[in-house]
Amino acid sequence: MTAKSQRARSTAQAPSPKTAPRPRASGKTQELPDDRRQVLISEAARLFGSKGYENTSMRDIAAVVGILPGSLYYHFPSKEDLFVAVYSFAVSQSLDAVKQAVEGRDDAWARLEAACIAHMHGLLDKNRFASVLVSHLAVDTLPEQVVTLRDKYEAVFKDLVAELPLPAGVDQRIFRLGLLGSMNWAITWYRPGVETPASIARKLLNVIRRA
Amino acid sequence: MTAKSQRARSTAQAPSPKTAPRPRASGKTQELPDDRRQVLISEAARLFGSKGYENTSMRDIAAVVGILPGSLYYHFPSKEDLFVAVYSFAVSQSLDAVKQAVEGRDDAWARLEAACIAHMHGLLDKNRFASVLVSHLAVDTLPEQVVTLRDKYEAVFKDLVAELPLPAGVDQRIFRLGLLGSMNWAITWYRPGVETPASIARKLLNVIRRA
DNA sequence: TCAATTACCAAACAACTGTTTGTTTGGCGA
DNA sequence: TCGCCAAACAAACAGTTGTTTGGTAATTGA
Numbered sequence: 001m002t003a004k005s006q007r008a009r010s011t012a013q014a015p016s017p018k019t020a021p022r023p024r025a026s027g028k029t030q031e032l033p034d035d036r037r038q039v040l041i042s043e044a045a046r047l048f049g050s051k052g053y054e055n056t057s058m059r060d061i062a063a064v065v066g067i068l069p070g071s072l073y074y075h076f077p078s079k080e081d082l083f084v085a086v087y088s089f090a091v092s093q094s095l096d097a098v099k100q101a102v103e104g105r106d107d108a109w110a111r112l113e114a115a116c117i118a119h120m121h122g123l124l125d126k127n128r129f130a131s132v133l134v135s136h137l138a139v140d141t142l143p144e145q146v147v148t149l150r151d152k153y154e155a156v157f158k159d160l161v162a163e164l165p166l167p168a169g170v171d172q173r174i175f176r177l178g179l180l181g182s183m184n185w186a187i188t189w190y191r192p193g194v195e196t197p198a199s200i201a202r203k204l205l206n207v208i209r210r211a
Numbered sequence: 212m213t214a215k216s217q218r219a220r221s222t223a224q225a226p227s228p229k230t231a232p233r234p235r236a237s238g239k240t241q242e243l244p245d246d247r248r249q250v251l252i253s254e255a256a257r258l259f260g261s262k263g264y265e266n267t268s269m270r271d272i273a274a275v276v277g278i279l280p281g282s283l284y285y286h287f288p289s290k291e292d293l294f295v296a297v298y299s300f301a302v303s304q305s306l307d308a309v310k311q312a313v314e315g316r317d318d319a320w321a322r323l324e325a326a327c328i329a330h331m332h333g334l335l336d337k338n339r340f341a342s343v344l345v346s347h348l349a350v351d352t353l354p355e356q357v358v359t360l361r362d363k364y365e366a367v368f369k370d371l372v373a374e375l376p377l378p379a380g381v382d383q384r385i386f387r388l389g390l391l392g393s394m395n396w397a398i399t400w401y402r403p404g405v406e407t408p409a410s411i412a413r414k415l416l417n418v419i420r421r422a
Numbered sequence: 423t424c425a426a427t428t429a430c431c432a433a434a435c436a437a438c439t440g441t442t443t444g445t446t447t448g449g450c451g452a
Numbered sequence: 453t454c455g456c457c458a459a460a461c462a463a464a465c466a467g468t469t470g471t472t473t474g475g476t477a478a479t480t481g482a
Contacts, residue, residue, distance in 0.1 A: 036459080052349050054265035058440060070442075071460050079440065137348060138263050139399050174414040177400055178393035185392025188350050203385040207419055247429080269470060281471075282430050290470065 037075050040065055042129075045086045049131035053083060084145050086132055091149045094122050094130045098156055108163040113205055115160055120183055120197035124190050134184040154180065179208060248286055251276055253340075256297045260342035264294060295356050297343055302360045305333050305341045309367055319374040324416055326371055331394055331408035335401050345395040365391065390419060 043064050047056040058079055062069040076082040101118035105111045122130030133150065136142055154176070161176045182204050190200070254275050258267040269290055273280040287293040312329035316322045333341030344361065347353055365387070372387045393415050401411065 050349070051352075052265070054263075055349070055352070057438080059438090067459095068461055069440085070462080070464095073441065074459060135348060137346060137399060138261070138266070141262075141266070170418060171414050174411065175418050177396070178415045178418050181393040181396025181399075182389035183392070185388070185396055188348060188392075189388055200385065203382050204389045207381060207386050207389050268468075270468085278429095279431055281432080281434095281473090284471065285429060 040072065040075055040082070041086050041089050044082055045090060045129060045132050048083065048086055049128055049135055052135050080143060084143055087146050088149055090129050090132045091153045094119065094133065095153060095156065097122055102160070108160070108165065109205075109209060112157075112160045112164065113202065115157065116179070116183060116201040116205055117198045120186065120201040123184070123187060124197040124200075131187060134187060175208070179204070182207075251283070251286055251293070252297050252300050255293055256301060256340055256343050259294065259297055260339055260346055263346050291354060295354055298357050299360055301340050301343045302364045305330065305344065306364060306367065308333055313371070319371070319376065320416075320420065323368075323371045323375065324413065326368065327390070327394060327412040327416055328409045331397065331412040334395070334398060335408040335411075342398060345398060386419070390415070393418075 040061070044056075044061045047060055047064065051060075058072055059069045061082075062072055072082070076085065097118045098115045101114040102111045105114055119130065122128070123134065124131075133153070136146075139147070157176050157180060158172075161172050161179075164172075164175075166172065166175065183201065186197075186200060186204075190197070251272070255267075255272045258271055258275065262271075269283055270280045272293075273283055283293070287296065308329045309326045312325040313322045316325055330341065333339070334345065335342075344364070347357075350358070368387050368391060369383075372383050372390075375386075377383065377386065394412065397408075397411060397415075401408070
C-alpha cells in the first residue's frame, strides 16, 4: 500500500470469468470445481488478517494456494486490488452475520448485543474472516474503496445505536466509535480460553450499558 | 518485525556514549550539541507512529535526520532494536504525562479522567509521541521487551480503575481493556477539528461512567 | 603532540519485493 | 480434429529492504 505503486492500478475488478471456469485437472482428491477466485480471496484474507498486509507477500499467498506467484496476476491486477477484494469479502460476510443476528429481535439493547456478539465472533473466532477489517491502522494509506466499505459496515452500528434509549447528553457518534474501538482492540489482547468472544462482547456492552 | 530477522539481535542497549559526543561540525545554524541518540529516537518515533513500522525504512529515518542509512547502525544494532528504543521512550514519556496529570487529584473518577486526557493528548496531538504505542496490531510479532513495556504502561490504568467505585458485576479487567481500546482506536478516525483529544477523552469516559 | 575514540561517509551486499513476459497445459465447443 | 481460452508455469525484471564493511575527518584525553 505504498503511496507510489510500482505500476498504475487498474480500476477493473479482474477478468471476472462469466463463462464457467474449467475445474483444475491436477491434484489428488478432486476438489470442488469451485470458484478459484474465492479460494484465493479466502486464503489471502487469512494471511492478511493474521500477519498484516505488509508482512504478507504475494509469494506467501501463492504458496498456501499452491500456485506460482505470477499466476496470482491472472486473477488480480495488483496486490492492492487483491486486498480490496479481500476487504470487500470480509465486509459482506460480516454484514450478513450481523444482520442475521439482529433480525427477529425487538429490544434495542438486545439487538445491539446480538450485533456485537456477531462482530466479535467474526473478529476472534476460528475463521476470523473479519480480522482483516481491523488489520490496518494507518487510515490515510487505505485505498478509498476500503474506507467506503468500512463506513458501510459501521453504518449498521450507527442505526443500532440510534435505536437506543440513550440518556440525553450522550453523543451517539462517540458511543458508536467507542464501542467499536473497545471491541476491535480486543484482537490485541484476546487469547482463546475461558472467555469467549461472545462473553467478552456482553461484558464490554455491560460496561457501557446503564443499570 | 519478521519472526526471522536477517541477523541475530543483540540484547545490548547500544554504545551509550558516556563521554560527551562531539558536536556536528557541518551544518549551517549550529544546533544544540544535544544527545544525538535522542534525536534519532524522536524522529524515528514520528515516522513509526505516522506510517507504521513496516512502512518506515531505515533510509526514511536516516533521511529526516540528515544521515546516511548505514550510519544508523552506529547507534542501533538493528531496526528492531531501534524500535524497542523508540517504544521505550514513548512509554516513559506517556507514563510521566499520565502520572503528572493524576497527581494532586483525589476523586477516583477525576483521576481517571485526567489520565485519559493525558493519554489521548499524547496519542493525537501535535507531538503524538504515544502513537507508536498503538501502531502495532499483530501482538505475537512484537518483541518481548515491547510487550513488557506496554504492560507496564497499562498497569497505571489498572490501578486507577481499581480505585473506582464500580458497581458489583463490572469486570475491572474488561473495563480497563475496553476503555483503552476505545481511546486507542481513536487514531483510526480522529481528525483535528472542533473536537479536541481532551473532549473526546471526556466523552468516551462519560459513556462508561454511570450517572 | 599523538593515539584513541566518536560519529559519520561511501559503497556495496544478499535477500526480498511486486510485477511482467512469454510459454505451456488441458478441456470444451464446433 | 481443430482452434480457443482459462489458468497456470517458468523465469526473469527492476527496485527496495535491512545490513555490513572499510575508510576517514573531527574531537578528546594523555
